[in-house]
Amino acid sequence: MSVTEIAPRSRAALDPAAFDRLRAEVARYVSGPAEEWADRIESSGSVPDELWTELRERGYLSLAAPREYGGRGLSFPQWMELVELFSRSHGSLRMIVHVVNGTWRAMDAFADPEQRERFVLPSIAGRIKVAFTLTEPHAGSGADIRSSVVREGDTYYLTGAKHLITFGVRCDYWLLAARVAGSTGHEGTVALMVPRDAAGVTVEDTSQTMGVVGTDHARLTFDRTPVPVANRLGAEGDGLAVALGGFLTPSRISVAMSCVGLASRAQELALEYARRRVTFGKPLTSRQSVQFMLAENEADIEASRRLTLHAARRWEAGDRDAAKLSSMAKLTAVDMLGRVTDKSLQVHGGSGFWKSSPIERVYRDARAQRFEEGTNEIQKTVVFRELLSRPEDVR
CATH class of the missing domain: 1.20.140.10 (Butyryl-CoA Dehydrogenase, subunit A, domain 3)
Known part of the structure; x- marks a missing residue:
């Protein structure tokens, strides 16, 4: 089966013996090395890039993905058992593992084969970081989003603001929901993969938080930021x-x-x-x-x-x-x-x-x-x- 044929909710599961070994491995990591990282994060106030590298090399950023995508092929309930273990550790470490093991799924369900190669598989492999970007400072987190796009040829021009965006500073792409200018409700919403280095973007680091210290959060402002239509996941209305x-x-x-x-x-x-x-x-x-x-x-x-x-x-x-x-x-x-x-x-x-x-x-x-x-x-x-x-x- 090719990667383009994988269902977004694959029911495959790791066999019980292999899963028990994996669960024991994660438990040891959480009670040992992860606690050392927690002390380092709390004292420095930031998450070192080395932690991202370690989590990637251990395969912890691709646990929930299908084997055909380079993941471990866990069922979703199995993945939840590991989330419980990771959550006993530092909040920022849990956040990394949680988000990276989730954003690929949102992209994959709507990606065409070319987008799967550009965005989904590199995210699972840890070669790119993707930040889920929905919440806005002047709207809720649903059909009332205000960030809008105007299409001119093969390019969308994005205008608006987002805030409380986890990994919004250090990501490579923002997986962003906006709407076609003039549309209302769910209709006209679009999901775009916006490059971190796109023009017309102002990024404000807002990482000083009460807890989950070290997870970078951002406030983003877009001023006619160009985004290729080829970076749209799904159709207009699918955002x-x-x-x-x-x-x-x-x-x-x-x-x-x-x-x-x-x-x-x-x-x-x-x-x-x-x-x-x-x-x-x-x-x-x-x-x-x-x-x-x-x-x-x-x-x-x-x-x-x-x-x-x-x-x-x-x-x-x-x-x-x-x-x-x-x-x-x-x-x-x-x-x-x-x-x-x-x-x-x-x-x-x-x-x-x-x-x-x-x-x-x-x-x-x-x-x-x-x-x-x-x-x-x-x-x-x-x-x-x-x-x-x-x-x-x-x-």
Whole structure:
């Protein structure tokens, strides 16, 4: 089978024994080398290029892609199990692995053979970096986008602004959603591969964040930036399909699982601290209030894990309720993460407030999930929209 014939939701999976070995390898990496990278990132405030190189050489940037594309051929639920592990590490490391293993999918579903060779396969191989570029400073993240293009011959001229763009500074291409000037709603939206060095672009580094330190974010301004029509993925009108169905739906499931992974790390740190911390001659684990907090955490984490894996299976199967389940998983997991990290920090008492405590970084990083791939308010809107569109006879 040629690479042009691969379905965007291949159901192939790594055989169980091989997957168990891969999962164990990733677990060792996360608890060992990744922690060293975390210390380096936190102290410097940036992600070294060497980390990108290491992740590429280990094959961690192509885990979710089909074997025919140079990937490992994981099923989507298998990929989610690895996302959970990576998410126990530093937020920026998780972000790299998560985004690179997701943007190829959005491109591939709409790419023609020439575009697959130019964009998809090099992204999977780690030869180019692609930044997903949807959010705007003066609009939401959907059909109300304002960035627009005017076509003149074989060139689009792009005008508008984007912000909160992950890897927007150091990327090679922006995978950008805009609309044909004068169009409204979903109709007329386009998805473009905009070169990082295109004319008429102003890039502002906005990387000073509360958590997920080191992941570069950008605010972008386009002033009649020329983009070849050959860089358009799909047809005019497909822009939001590329952005929402191709990237955001599976990515929201990934973010939900990243919440599960980070919450598991917080729970682990809280349990370790409670076991060794002694007050009035007894460890904290003997205090019923602490026992209850940790028990509630455990139930919360497992419930989110199961819902997220269910959403992953339904998305891979192409079920019509995948978008709803994706948003349900994300909003549930985000709320869970907030509760778990808050209780885990509380178990640490005052000592958890200092940067010398690992729980401090986890607590800061957790806040980013609340808006990554859309706030909970957006997720609730998606869920209700899908609920309302369901035929009455199946309600």
